[in-house]
Amino acid sequence: MKKFLFESHKVLCLGLFNGFNSLQIYPNIYTYPTIYKKLHGVEKYIYRLKEHGIFNKNMEQWYGAWKEKIKDVDTIMISDGIRGRDIIQFIHKENPSARIIVYYLNSNFSHGRNEPSKYKDLPCELVTFDKKNAEEYQIQFKHYYYPRMETRTFAIDATDNNTYKQDIFFIGEDKGRLNELLKWKEIFEKMGRCTCKFLILKTKHKFYFKHRNELISKPIPYDEVIKEIKQSRAILDFAQSRQHGLTYRPMEAMCFQKKLITNFEEITDYNFYNPKNIFRLSHDNINDLKSFLEQPYEPVDDSIREEYVAANWLDSFFQ
Template identity: 30%
Template structure:
């Protein structure tokens, strides 16, 4: 099939979708909007854009980005399917123009709808199919549920373990919870690697915690995971969908400590491998810390691979 993928791809996950589509034999193009750089002609245009955004809610950079999408599609021609990842940053009018290039326009959301300003985008039948990684959103908004996927190659070799617990997180509403967990681990002398990413170093940063302004690459994150036994995954507010960190742990045979209660609904859930904790009452038993990882059955593992994820996404009714 002739397939076009449209996404910003801030973290590099979507490029792997495009590569897997090509590997599966599809004629694939990826309109990667992170690579589109609009340059202001002069300082006056930059100032004008500031006032347009503030007063008129018009953004020159967004307009030019959408013009780039449509020009690229016009050049590539009609597609059998068009897939857009996290479509909120594209206007409704632009989505309607995109839809003219394919009889099958598919959206996938790996953000909770509570983080969307434009919920009407999902409810006005622009897309032929809308998938979400969040079971609660699927139920409440009549969407199709599809979890995130395993994008890493399955690990066959055990790396040199350096840390018991690993946490890599942006500085957001999860910061206080992670700090409490850090205190818990430090008090019990449990070796951990905790990294916060952000623009500004937060106040009251624990001495055992690292802070960086530099965005980590997928390969850098993978190396940290490989050298750890347990991955810490703290839920965002109003979200039930499983983060990519859960699927990284599956690929690399790592245990998980999470605040996401909904993980118990998945067929790979095993209390030996996955510990669900309460943010206000942190307890990590020694039995969990010290028991060996139990391998996920292959038939269950394969359900969450990127290849199977794509097959579900592309399947015709």
């Protein structure tokens, strides 16, 4: 069994690091998916007042059970679910020698409480999955991982069934992309001569006058998503205009050995990019799409895939 560098450390992971439950086999890794306690009624109202700077004292009373572990670890990793400087200040006060890492899996901050510029003077490392944000805020870039990317055998087993229900599969929330997504679906079907299945999740609190038949009202279980991926030749990755970081879709394609169709311009910067596997909407000829899908997938080298395994991703912070 591979020996990891993080095994010589005690690591506390706060927030939503998907798939980190697989690391619970290591007794030195402590995972807490929620940073703040669940609050209700008056208690929640008081917390909101404090969060917005009114009576902003003793915020630690709202923290989860993880705060009891602070003095027992040497490294704390925090997801961008962080909602204020108080978390880092509290950790540093309780354990001044601990290494604190904040990882951003969000491209759009809108001057919110988790914007990187608000933490740069604190004793912590700021890391992001978004290359443009890394340049803008002068912080470290590190791509994310894919929780299901565990072994080569898993990926091969996932593609044993060559009975395809559709050529192209898309799943994702509307987020203002509905019209563009439906436009591309029509292009794929008419010009690309492809069959498609699109599952577009309604944006909360948005009323839809049309296209209701193309929308789903609630997320579907992720195991169902994987089932659809297995039954498709390709996955559509349709990034939002302000996004410059890698989403799950390209990593799903790599894991399950599926072709990828994408509008993500920076895809060529990643070491798994292969024009025989990845069709760029802004670059490739739509008339070639059908033949692109019919060509065999070229497996990504194991050494590259390994970078997107959760344990290896965590280990990279200690190299």
